[in-house]
Amino acid sequence: RLRPFLLFRPIPNKLVALTITEGFMVWLKAGLVAGVVIASPGIFWHIWQFLAAGLYPHERRYVFWYLPLSLLLFLAGVALAFFAIFRLVLGFLMTYTAGLNVEFTPRLNDFMSFALMLPLGFGIAFQLPILMLGLHRFGVVSVDTFTAQWRIAVLVIAFLAMILTPADIYSMLGLFIPLVGLYFFGIFLCRYMPQGAGLGGIAHDPKG
Numbered sequence: 201r202l203r204p205f206l207l208f209r210p211i212p213n214k215l216v217a218l219t220i221t222e223g224f225m226v227w228l229k230a231g232l233v234a235g236v237v238i239a240s241p242g243i244f245w246h247i248w249q250f251l252a253a254g255l256y257p258h259e260r261r262y263v264f265w266y267l268p269l270s271l272l273l274f275l276a277g278v279a280l281a282f283f284a285i286f287r288l289v290l291g292f293l294m295t296y297t298a299g300l301n302v303e304f305t306p307r308l309n310d311f312m313s314f315a316l317m318l319p320l321g322f323g324i325a326f327q328l329p330i331l332m333l334g335l336h337r338f339g340v341v342s343v344d345t346f347t348a349q350w351r352i353a354v355l356v357i358a359f360l361a362m363i364l365t366p367a368d369i370y371s372m373l374g375l376f377i378p379l380v381g382l383y384f385f386g387i388f389l390c391r392y393m394p395q396g397a398g399l400g401g402i403a404h405d406p407k408g
Contacts, residue, residue: 215308226312233316237278237323244271262337265393270330273382277326280378281319288370289318318371321364328379332386333393343390346383353383 217223236243248263248270297304335341346353357379365371 277322281322329386
């Protein structure tokens with residue numbers, strides 16, 4: 201009887217390198233971005249420690265609230281872009297280019313820069329609730345203002361999603377929809393996260 205036989209063959213790629221150092225530089229960029237993601241807990245810790253140096257003692261305990269949340273949001277943005285959005289965006293762009301009946305031969309450096317920068321951009325954009333919480337705690341923007349101006353905020357998010365992405369439908373919606381949800385999550389944090397004598401509060405002299 202006949203049996204199915206799978207023959208694995210390497211799939212030829214059409215990526216081109218136009219300079220002699222391009223392949224080596226791509227590895228360096230990939231290592232740098234991977235290092236940032238892997239070392240993000242330590243990086244965020246040192247950033248928050250730097251900020252905590254300018255805070256009052258009664259304010260520094262809030263670093264332990266903000267740090268895990270900030271790190272979780274960053275990793276969530278990176279994971280969403282890398283495992284979901286990138287595949288959809290790449291498929292759309294390649295299909296659209298093929299539909300123009302032109303040969304698609306991307307440059308190695310451009311392709312990898314796109315693949316590496318998209319997750320980082322999502323991770324940074326996902327810091328929106330932390331930014332809103334900081335503005336609220338320092339008294340720059342009140343939670344009532346965030347709530348009242350939510351329509352304008354959604355419009356601004358839509359504009360930024362168009363500017364910060366390759367302008368395809370998948371990446372724009374992939375950034376727009378989570379950021380709208382994170383905006384309302386930021387309102388929730390500003391309204392219900394314990395405040396007390398927290399960030400932006402009045403300093404108390406322990407000696408009376």
